[in-house]
Amino acid sequence: MRKPGTGTTCARRESMLEFRTTPSKPNGVRKHRLLIGEANPALREYLLAVLRSDGHEVVAMASGLDLLDTLAVSIHPEFGSGHFDLVISEAHAWRR
Numbered sequence: 734m735r736k737p738g739t740g741t742t743c744a745r746r747e748s749m750l751e752f753r754t755t756p757s758k759p760n761g762v763r764k765h766r767l768l769i770g771e772a773n774p775a776l777r778e779y780l781l782a783v784l785r786s787d788g789h790e791v792v793a794m795a796s797g798l799d800l801l802d803t804l805a806v807s808i809h810p811e812f813g814s815g816h817f818d819l820v821i822s823e824a825h826a827w828r829r
């Protein structure tokens with residue numbers, strides 16, 4: 734059990750998420766499609782805002798089941814929306 738006043742913290746740097754790839758943008762940073770699983774609404778909204786402001790396409794889910802469903806549907810060959818480049822989730826948060 735956590736002590737009162739402790740928990741998840743998040744700090745923003747110049748660019749929270751940069752992937753160095755073959756240049757597809759003038760600055761050499763390619764924007765990615767991200768899937769976030771975060772139960773805490775405030776942290777989820779913060780991550781959405783920060784990552785979208787960096788130009789990434791971001792989808793966020795509040796539950797582990799929704800995250801897994803979204804991931805499964807995204808890769809379906811007939812009606813999928815395409816793969817995600819990165820999935821960000823706290824695995825232990827979904828074991829309730």
